[in-house]
Amino acid sequence: xxxxxxxxxxxxxxxxxxxxxxxxxxxxxxxxxxxxxxxxxxxxxxxxxxxxxxxxxxxxxxxxxxxxxxxxxxxxxxxxxxxxxxxxxxxxxxxxxxxxxxxxxxxxxxxxxxxxxxxxxxxxxxxxxxxxxxxxxxxxxxxxxxxxxxxxxxxxxxxxxxxxxxxxxxxxxxxxxxxxxxxxxxxxxxxxxxxxxxxxxxxxxxxxxxxxxxxxxxxxxxxxxxxxxxxxxxxxxxxxxxxxxxxxxxxxxxxxxxxxxxxxxxxxxxxxxxxxxxxxxxxxxxxxxxxxxxxxxxxxxxxxxxxxxxxxxxxxxxxxxxxxxxxxxxxxxxxxxxxxxxxxxxxxxxxxxxxxxxxxxxxxxxxxxxxxxxxxxxxxxxxxxxxxxxxxxxxxxxxxxxxxxxxxxxxxxxxxxxxxxxxxxxxxxxxxxxxxxxxxxxxxxxxxxxxxxxx
Ligand code: FCB
Numbered sequence: 001x002x003x004x005x006x007x008x009x010x011x012x013x014x015x016x017x018x019x020x021x022x023x024x025x026x027x028x029x030x031x032x033x034x035x036x037x038x039x040x041x042x043x044x045x046x047x048x049x050x051x052x053x054x055x056x057x058x059x060x061x062x063x064x065x066x067x068x069x070x071x072x073x074x075x076x077x078x079x080x081x082x083x084x085x086x087x088x089x090x091x092x093x094x095x096x097x098x099x100x101x102x103x104x105x106x107x108x109x110x111x112x113x114x115x116x117x118x119x120x121x122x123x124x125x126x127x128x129x130x131x132x133x134x135x136x137x138x139x140x141x142x143x144x145x146x147x148x149x150x151x152x153x154x155x156x157x158x159x160x161x162x163x164x165x166x167x168x169x170x171x172x173x174x175x176x177x178x179x180x181x182x183x184x185x186x187x188x189x190x191x192x193x194x195x196x197x198x199x200x201x202x203x204x205x206x207x208x209x210x211x212x213x214x215x216x217x218x219x220x221x222x223x224x225x226x227x228x229x230x231x232x233x234x235x236x237x238x239x240x241x242x243x244x245x246x247x248x249x250x251x252x253x254x255x256x257x258x259x260x261x262x263x264x265x266x267x268x269x270x271x272x273x274x275x276x277x278x279x280x281x282x283x284x285x286x287x288x289x290x291x292x293x294x295x296x297x298x299x300x301x302x303x304x305x306x307x308x309x310x311x312x313x314x315x316x317x318x319x320x321x322x323x324x325x326x327x328x329x330x331x332x333x334x335x336x337x338x339x340x341x342x343x344x345x346x347x348x349x350x351x352x353x354x355x356x357x358x359x360x361x362x363x364x365x366x367x368x369x370x371x372x373x374x375x376x377x378x379x380x381x382x383x384x385x386x387x388x389x390x391x392x393x394x395x396x397x398x399x400x401x402x403x404x405x406x407x408x409x410x411x412x413x414x415x416x417x418x419x420x421x422x423x424x425x426x427x428x429x430x431x432x433x434x435x436x437x438x439x440x441x442x443x444x445x446x447x448x449x450x451x452x453x454x455x
């Protein structure tokens with residue numbers, strides 16, 4: 001039996017655009033994902049989030065599922081275009097009411113609501129005005145954060161500003177595989193800085209609006225990056241990916257500085273003149289915890305990468321290597337040691353910062369059998385190993401406070417559409433019928449025992 005500390009938080013995570021649907025109801029305006037998913041060829045099968053898992057209309061049923069699991073916490077995101085339809089100016093009370101009802105119902109069920117303010121659904125109007133590469137988007141975000149905190153601060157005590165700003169900046173504006181689909185290396189670097197700034201300004205707005213004792217956090221997807229070999233060239237490739245994938249966010253947020261090696265690596269592209277005096281101090285506002293999303297490691301070697309890339313400035317020096325071993329349906333390698341190593345690194349680099357695993361999980365090709373059951377032994381295996389890695393890290397003195405499984409429901413997996421299933425509850429998208437998979441029953445046992453009985 002691998003027992004977790006008393007009070008360890010067990011949750012599941014979702015995101016608004018991936019589950020809510022109701023894309024044009026109650027005054028919601030389009031987000032960049034509504035627009036992007038309509039561009040032919042951008043999302044597999046032409047899928048969109050118009051209906052998704054219809055969570056907007058099935059909230060009560062979904063909260064019952066959470067109750068059956070026995071989670072202590074539930075992480076959801078607030079859709080900016082639902083609560084502030086033009087991305088500036090007045091709020092939509094109808095939009096806010098949805099989240100007020102959600103938070104109330106969770107609390108009635110004894111589940112702590114954990115709100116993320118931005119999980120990738122920028123109001124389309126703000127992208128038309130330039131999007132994240134522009135400084136004013138950061139200012140808009142801080143206003144929005146303050147408004148949502150004013151409206152929900154009496155019922156939600158745990159807040160996250162951004163989810164995975166690396167993806168927003170580099171998949172959205174670098175490789176273009178995510179909305180808004182731009183492939184502009186300098187814009188991607190500008191976006192990364194303005195996301196950091198948006199975070200810092202939002203922390204300030206949240207602290208001003210929330211009661212004392214509220215928890216304010218940020219969720220990153222730090223890359224567990226390793227060099228394929230110990231050669232200098234491979235290690236230099238790993239350093240470059242670490243700079244763009246990790247230190248570009250960790251250094252400003254926790255140390256108030258930009259990584260010098262990254263500024264040098266990207267000198268051909270930009271002089272970083274968009275970083276204004278005082279920005280780094282704003283970005284370094286103290287946080288109560290750091291959220292970590294982890295799925296798979298990143299192994300790199302010296303080489304080059306062609307075509308639009310999420311690694312501006314690093315392309316001529318880096319290739320991404322594939323390693324042997326089991327893989328998920330995303331073709332991502334299964335490597336719990338990557339999570340363990342990341343946690344130990346963060347313990348050393350960020351002393352005194354509590355960590356929370358805000359996402360971890362796996363896609364497999366699940367289906368309901370003739371009896372209506374969904375057996376997903378591979379997912380159970382993946383989860384067991386990763387929860388075990390968290391336990392091992394706790395044993396090494398890493399201060400991990402919680403684990404949120406991605407995801408409660410099968411949902412709209414961004415550019416992969418509905419083809420990739422991450423849920424521990426199966427969703428038949430034609431009927432919207434929910435069926436807990438074997439992994440849901442396994443997770444309920446973990447929560448009930450506060451640990452792994454089969455670890
Ligand atoms: C993360 C996202 C989340 C989900 C998982 C699989 O990068 O935050 O929305 O799509 O990947």
